[in-house]
Amino acid sequence: MFNIFLKSLRDILSPTVLGFIIKVALSSFIVMIALFWLFWDRFNLFIAQLASFMPFVGDYEWFQNGVGIIATPFIAYGIILASISLLTSIFSPKLLIKLAKVNYGIEGSDNSKISEIIKVNLKATLKFFGLTIILLPTLFIPVIGQIIMLYLWAVLLKEPTVYDVVSLFKIKPKSNNRIWITSLIAASFNYIPILNIYSALFAQILFMHSILTQNTNK
Numbered sequence: 001m002f003n004i005f006l007k008s009l010r011d012i013l014s015p016t017v018l019g020f021i022i023k024v025a026l027s028s029f030i031v032m033i034a035l036f037w038l039f040w041d042r043f044n045l046f047i048a049q050l051a052s053f054m055p056f057v058g059d060y061e062w063f064q065n066g067v068g069i070i071a072t073p074f075i076a077y078g079i080i081l082a083s084i085s086l087l088t089s090i091f092s093p094k095l096l097i098k099l100a101k102v103n104y105g106i107e108g109s110d111n112s113k114i115s116e117i118i119k120v121n122l123k124a125t126l127k128f129f130g131l132t133i134i135l136l137p138t139l140f141i142p143v144i145g146q147i148i149m150l151y152l153w154a155v156l157l158k159e160p161t162v163y164d165v166v167s168l169f170k171i172k173p174k175s176n177n178r179i180w181i182t183s184l185i186a187a188s189f190n191y192i193p194i195l196n197i198y199s200a201l202f203a204q205i206l207f208m209h210s211i212l213t214q215n216t217n218k
Contacts, residue, residue, distance in 0.1 A: 001181065005185065005206065007103065008202060008206040008209055011103075011209075012201070016099075017201065020091070020092070020095050020201065021198060024087050024091050024092075025084045025087070026197055028087050029080060031083075033080070036080075043076065044072050047071060074132070074149065075129070077190075078129065078132065078152070078153075081190065081196070081199065081200070082121065082125040082128070082156060085121055085124075085160055085200040086121045086160075088200040089120075090114065092164060093108075093167075095201075096164070096165065096205070096208055097110065097168060099205065099208065103209070103212070106212060108168040109168065109170075110167075111167045112164065112167040116163070116167075117160075120160050121160045123159060124156055124158065124159045124160050127155055127156075127159075131155060132152055150184060150187055153187035153190050153199070154186075154187040156187075157199065158180070158183040161179075161182065161183065161186075161207050165204055166211075169211070169212065171211050178210050179207070182203060182210055185206060186200070186203030
């Protein structure tokens with residue numbers, strides 16, 4: 001797994017990948033930040049209203065205030081990551097096919113469909129927000145809250161990454177554990193400014209290397 005990680009790091013530092021990140025991920029990040037800057041008060045109020053429906057603790061003002069301080073930025077960050085993930089899924093096939101050709105001599109084929117890409121990403125996003133609402137109180141627990149955040153970000157990446165890569169190379173992963181490890185490693189990028197815009201593409205590249213290495217022994 002370490003060699004796969006090193007291969008993926010080498011790829012994301014290549015001029016081709018850097019150009020993709022600047023055009024797709026960075027532009028999406030800037031647009032979403034601008035939207036939240038304009039509508040932050042409304043968004044913050046909406047999240048506080050959602051928090052008021054939480055059983056047992058939703059009626060407490062301290063909980064609603066805590067949501068505004070901790071959960072609202074986290075959910076907004078999740079929306080930004082979801083938008084980057086969607087655009088990455090749409091525009092990354094040619095890039096992944098090129099990387100597979102260079103590294104493994106494999107000719108991939110873009111069999112992805114826009115409608116299916118949107119469906120898979122939307123499903124992952126809804127799952128992310130559903131779990132966020134359910135696990136909201138745990139985000140306030142030191143250390144444990146950070147682990148749960150990492151898990152939620154991995155949920156956001158997992159299914160879109162599998163669809164994006166499998167649709168190109170028609171190779172199914174041999175282990176579900178590898179998918180989770182890939183998603184968790186890529187999700188950890190979200191803790192690091194600048195590198196966070198790499199998380200969706202890094203998940204794809206890491207997963208591509210993972211399944212192609214197993215099938216080519218390279």
